[in-house]
Amino acid sequence: MTDPTSPDHYRFWIDEHVRFADLDTLGHVNNNAIGVYFEQARxxxxREASGFGAExxxxxxxxxxxxxxxxxxLYPADIRVGVRVLKVGNSSVALAVGVFQGDRCIATQEAVCVIVDRAAHRPTPAPDDLRAVLARFQ
Structure with missing residues (x-):
């Protein structure tokens, strides 16, 4: 597998930008803001796979x-956040996520997400249509 600090590792991309509100008292982007960039990409x-919609x-x-x-x-900056699907389990999805300024890696994340039935609030098997979309980003 490729290096998670390389942009070539990722298959799905979003564009983001650093906001002044993202800064800490030292003037660099706070770790919580970086977590928000990861969240937005996930x-x-x-959503690309029809999730997170009310329907x-x-x-x-x-x-x-x-x-x-x-x-x-630092502020200001335009950044890109990449995602790669590492594994789709029964009700979980493992992801690699990276924040980049140009080709420079700012941070990486290994995330495990669980598919949850909205009505039951319990894990549920990943639907076939979700699996098909996620396979494009492996």
Whole structure:
């Protein structure tokens, strides 16, 4: 498998930008803001697969998150966030996510998301149509 600090590792991309509100007292992007960039990429990936809509019978919750910070990020900046599907289990999806400024890796995340039935609030098997969309990003 490719290096998660390389843009070539990722298959799904979104564009983001650093907001002044993302900064900490040292003037660099706070770790919480980086977590929001990761979240936005995950949400848009699952929206691509018809999730997170009110009409969808399932939603996704984050069950595990391991973040490694690689470089400082300052304001202002345009960034890209990449996602790669690592594994689709019965009701879980493992993802690799990376924040990049140009080709420079700012942070990486290993995330495990669980597919949840909206009505029952319990894990549910990943639907076939979701699996088909996620397979495009492996």
């Amino acid at each position: 949400v848009l990936l699952f 969808s019978p399932w939603t996704v919750v984050l069950a595990r998150s391991l973040i490694e910070y690689k470089a400082e990020l």
